Amino acid sequence: MQTITAQLSAAFAKAIHAAFGIQADAHIAASANEQFGDYQSNAAMGLAKSLKKNPRAVAEEIKAKLDLAHMASEVSIAGPGFINIRLNPTWLATQATSLASDPQIGIGKVSDPEIVVVDYSGPNVAKEMHVGHLRSTIIGDAISRVIEFQGNNVIRQNHVGDWGTQFGMLIEYLRKQGFTGGQLEIQDLEEFYRQAKKSFDDSPEFQAQARARVVALQSGESFEFAAWQDIVVETRKSYQPVYDNLSVLLKSEHERGESFYNPFLAEVVAELKLKGLAVESQGAIVVPTEGFENPLIIEKTGGGYLYATTDLAAIRYRVRELHANRIIYTHDSRQAQHFAQVFQVARKAGFAPPEVSLEYAPFGTMLGEDGKPFKTRTGGTVKLKDLLDEAEERAQKIVDEKNPELPEAKRAEIAHAVGIGAVKYADLSKDRTSDYVFSWEKMLAMDGNTAPYLQYAHARIRSIFRRAGERGINYQPGNIQLESPFELALGKHLLKFSETVELVSRELRPHYLCTYLYELATKFSGFFENCPVIQSEGNVRTSRLTLCALTAQTLAIGLDLLGIGHPEQM
């Protein structure tokens, strides 16, 4: 099924062509104010200028040629030349009815599926995940789910920071401590890392030894390699449970850490040299980039590669081996310049041919309540695990209080969905590009525009169906009628789901979906307060039950796309 916007755009484009013989965009938008109508075309004002005509006359001519069949109940011209459309409730009801019988609720599978690589999360080895890792992880996950739901083939890639100078430091430090292999703890590793960094900064001797360890590791020496593996395994043990707890779909098979590209780095540099892109500068091998003062350094003086080299190798691999059509990076906006340079070089080198889309979906920095980059009072960071545990605990208290009659296991399940959902939604509902302020209170809020509000709306609907069952009402989907203003508002909003999903996929901004779902839940609340379902009868009851089913399904799918749970009861 086509979106309403698409249907209106097509009809208006046709009318504009019929009236003036030109192809022009219809500039269809949902009306900001309901008094004007549901949708509007803002094309007439723009066309008036190029056609040298009065805008209202242009609008009249478009309207005269417009054929919306049964879609609209009213088309009117207002202001300087807005064409307002009020949709026909009968037509809307028919559309909603057909949506209710579609398991994908109007999101058609794309006809030409693409291979989409999404690079997200990317935790660092030897460090525990902190709250700053939340954004990349859940935004990337939501984007992946949405694109996948549209029928594309998504390949998740977790570009784990598991290679480079810091491992030389860490291994050298471990060796000095008498480490011979085996058991390590993530907390110890963090401490070792701090110590190692200190030695590295303080002692030129240590520095030289650390560099030697890197070389040994990169050429696969047994002690270094084994120690590195122990570190990697231990770190994975600390982040995998966090992914699972967050319902993030990353597994070990999605890991393509920096180390994975090590064997290709020399080839990448050689290829860039061969193509005449890489040159020597101040002893290093660099690729000059337009629009940037500094070139992209791909090989250090005296050998050794950098993360730019790895990122180039990754693009090359994703295009040549994974056959990606689209590569999406969900990373901190501080890396904007780096990615701009890497993308530029990848294009020039042909690692990414023009038909492959390289998309950087940056997100802002997490700030503390003082407006400065987030740090705890002691100068450290908040561990992601601690935030999630706290969220679940707080949710548990509320569940225990509100639903003491439910079995313990059920309550724990609800607390998990609600607590984790609240944290994820708090982050996902903000536009990813802006910096945002971390606040325990806001992260863990359960009232107002939060995940629990959406979950609550869903649970209330499920409850209606449970009550209906208890009263022997056998639900079968039927025709939806949109008679009261509350039903009409709900129905109209349900029909916007598919365009919202398209928008999220195109712009890589999950917060549009959050806003949509919040409004959906709000409109459902209006319906819930004003339109009795079980107490109504006949066609009205069938219609309302069907509307409820469609709303619950839309909420459930929407929450699934955000990776947020939707309990039956709460």
Next chain:
RNA sequence: GCACCCGUAGCUCAGUUGGAUAGAGCAUCUGCCUUCUAAGCAGAGGGUCGCACGUUCGAAUCGUGCCGGGUGCACCA
């Protein structure tokens, strides 16, 4: 010094890429549980969209200049 991002209600944020009277949540205040879950609903107050010019039928949105905050810029990732 060069480059990028941001500035909207007391606080936290939206604002579908230039559309009509700038919207939510939190906080404050007033109502609503004897009908499907009050994690809810209805309502009130709260704005120089950082400032100033400009572009045009129309600017929170685009341009220029200031002010204020953040970030990145040669061998860390």
